[in-house]
Amino acid sequence: MMRTIVNLICTFICSAQVLQASTLTSGESIRALLLGDPKGSDKAELFHAEPVSGAQSSLLGGEISLRRNFMAEFDLKPSELDAALEIRMSSRKAGAEGAGYILSTYNLHSGISSLEKMPGGAVLKQMQDFAVLAPDRLYRYRLLKWANRFQLYLDGQLQMDYTEADDEAQVLSNDLYVTMGAESLRSNVKVSSLVRNPFLVPALKRTVEVRDLNGLLRAVGQAKAGDEILLADGRYEDVQLEISNSGAANSRVIIRAKNPGQVVFCGTPAIGIKGSYITVKDIVFTEGIAPDGDSVPPLVTLDGAYNRLTGCVVDNFDRDSAFKKKEFKWVRMPGEHNRVDHCSFIGKRSGNNLLPTGGLPESWDRIDNNYFNLYPGKTHPIMVGSGWVATNESHTLIEYNVFENCVGEIISDKTTGNVTRYNAFFNSAGAMSLRQGRRAHVYGNYFVQDRENHDFWPEERKGHALTCGISIRESGHLVEHNYFEGYASAIRLRSGSPEGFQEPGRPAVLPRHYAPASDTLIRRNTIVARQTVVVVEDVFPETDIKKRTVLAYDIRAENNVMMGTDEALLVTLEYKEPVRFKGNCFEHLPELNEDVTNDELIRDDMKDKCAEGRGSSLVLMPMLTGDSVGPVWLRN
Template sequence: MKKIMTMGLALLLMSSSWKAQAKDYRISSAKELDALHLKAGDRVLMAEGEWKDQQLKFKGNGTKGRPIVLMAANPGKTILNGNSTLDIDGSWLLVEGLAFANGRLDSGEVINFSEKSFSCRLTNTTVTDYNGANDQVDYTWVSLRGSHNRVDHCLLKGKNHQGVTLVVWLSDKPNYHQIDHNYFGPRPELGRNGGETIRIGTSTWSFYDSFTVVEQNIFDHCDGEIEAVSVKSCKNTIRNNLFYECKATLTLRHGNHSEVYGNYFIGNGKPGTGGVRIIGEDHLVRDNYFQDLTGTGNSAAISVMAGLPNPILVSHWQVKNARITDNLILNCKEPFAIAAGYRTDRYLPALNTYFGKNIIVGNTEPLKWYDEKVVVNFEGNQILSASFSGQQGRGFELKNEQLKKTESGVFLRPGQADFKPFWESEQIGPSWISNLNKKIIIN
């Protein structure tokens, strides 16, 4: 017994010693950060005020229970501008409470997770209007390299120049990144390719696995280009996000085996608003909610693309084995577009597509065939309408039934219990910015 008590006391003293070794450092420049030799448990507190043209290099190796922290002494009050950047290089590093605003770069990225970064986290941070005078200049706001990193509870809005807002870069090993509870604010139309809000991978790496999870984010008026979220890799999960009045789509552009479920696409009748676009093999699109979208073809509520023969990595690959189930589609101009993008050189039909147990509400034709030779397996779908007079059968049943509307403006499926959507029950964006979800109004 005495020996056990002695060992316990020794462990307690060791734990206390480790805690005592952790230090707090207060800094007011990137040069002061460079001079530090940080250890697990240390915290670096950045002074309030303007930090102009500061290239922050945050390095070190923490542990799961004792990360190294770089944080604003007062969240949101450390303002980085000019050509300020942040490089996160190490393991178990935590960045919190910074505000990048009204700066600009000539290239590169505002915030970068290095290739060696592991289990690092960026949270409660903003990047707003970090734009130069020339919208042709291409740079990224957040680049995710390394593995098992997380970006959460951040606000990124106002990007109006060339380049993706947040990019996941691939390597020959899966990265397992997590992107959650962020508020991606308005991004105006760029007028050309390269205006995505999130891109997971690149065309040249599109057949490598990523295992990135994107969940419980709000995409608010992300209109940069047709792809608000562009998936260019394999085995990703995009779930429980809100796409609010985005003149864009969630596009499975390259790669295979991704899941898209539990997302909300709210158009409120805004021109060009879209849903999910499917390209590639073995994708699952289920339990999503589409309401008042006006997009057609590539921007329909659910769009299955025609494929190119003999495709190269940048091509539109043939759709195979897509399963589209249990989605609720309300008052959308084009609920399901089949062989969208069909033309004389892009004609490969989707193979083995299953469209089952979906509910379509409205008085318009549920299907738009851009190539009527495509074979789709329809099963157990319902059309809820008081006046629809189109063709029934082929896996569709017409019902005269109305859905219940919640206080949030979301309609419930038949038999579904009332609930609050995630943006009304979860903290989205930085904790020091209030009422972001008040912008979400469903007509």
């Protein structure tokens, strides 16, 4: 392997203008700024960055001369590397030794991103390496440095965050070295001068404290960018809010409990957000009263753009039996660039999905770090879009959530180009369902059932077609680096209707309701199944009104580790044709069909196989639990 160093000298002087700040962040506020297309060019003003003239060049590996505070960006697909990517920040002159840091990422065999001190190589910090779980993605690498702190992002993912205890880093980073392990890899590097500290949140312009509903209505009606509305402890009944005012990217309007968890919205609350850059935070919704009619308005509707629901709890809100036959979405996201995060949703009994999105084109909505436990309810937690917008490239991101004791289509993905990653599906009688959209990317998720008989689920749920890990329809999906354990079947490939078929009564403008799974790659997953690893769903009779007469086809299963009980099957044997197996490892699957007999049987530890490029790198990383997501105040 050859490493080439191309010198790119781009010297500049930064002015050190620092905003007055209310609180330090650990990356979360910057990450919020990356909502929307993370590769977009409209984010520079959010980082208070000014492009440096002449600082964009083509490189194999490169050196850039810097001073103090900068943002460096380049695009890279990690799978094109044949060694780790190294980013060095140093005070040395070119070719001379000096103090500094080495940030090493895309370490294939460890799943860890490391930061080391120069000289000496002492390890300062290690974090989960995101690129290992999805190496074929084209990432925007963004390195931010201010004084003694720096962060590395892969798109909107915080890959490394470090603050030097002393002021040594203040004078470091006179040079930035990017070393890429490839003989012919080129990327563009863009360097910007940071004129303000990106790690600080601007001070709020005004704080308004309210003690009752009338005070809240008055404060919301008068709210301006930079206002924080603090709710005093207590119960607020029948809160009906329509928020049309807007904040700004670095000056949001925040409505929150003064003491998190001590403000309760009960009765018939309905908060509609039509403006932009609004945050609702740290409120408990419970003890609901069912209104007249067949449907109930959502508790919170995130219309507009760049709005956020965070730190809230919805706890058995519809426990009243009058809700049972009503259609009730707890939260709706019909807008764009909106976010629901660090919330807990518990015990939904009413009908309809808990959290549907609008699925607008380029909506870039984000649902992350939430806890869902809907037992004893039977409704689906999340639905992305609908059949009406299935072809929209909505780019919805669902990550770091825990789904426990949920049923049905736990995530019903009905638009195109969405990402589901780093979630944990635990003891649920349901599935991650790729329903109608195309080109979904599902990676880095845990699907685990540890109760063999699922005694708490009725028989009709235990044997339901959706009681599996991932249910797949439509085409172009990539399912990689997931871990499945305990399911009767890990992956279910659904049959469907032929191209062009439209079932009676379905509007002609809608796509097929049931398309068969096709053109999908299932690679580097680790699967431990009780009965069948991959189920190829049977076709239905010709008399089926939905005409589900086409088997799944063109499915590739590569470099997976697949295990089962002594009675388990690899695939439903009467249908060998839809799945092509290549380079997989198997154990306790005695009925391997003739297409896969040349694949290797497992002889050693899963981690060893991972090092050889088989199975999921996720086995090197811990599974999320309910204690690690949801409102921070509820965990403390």
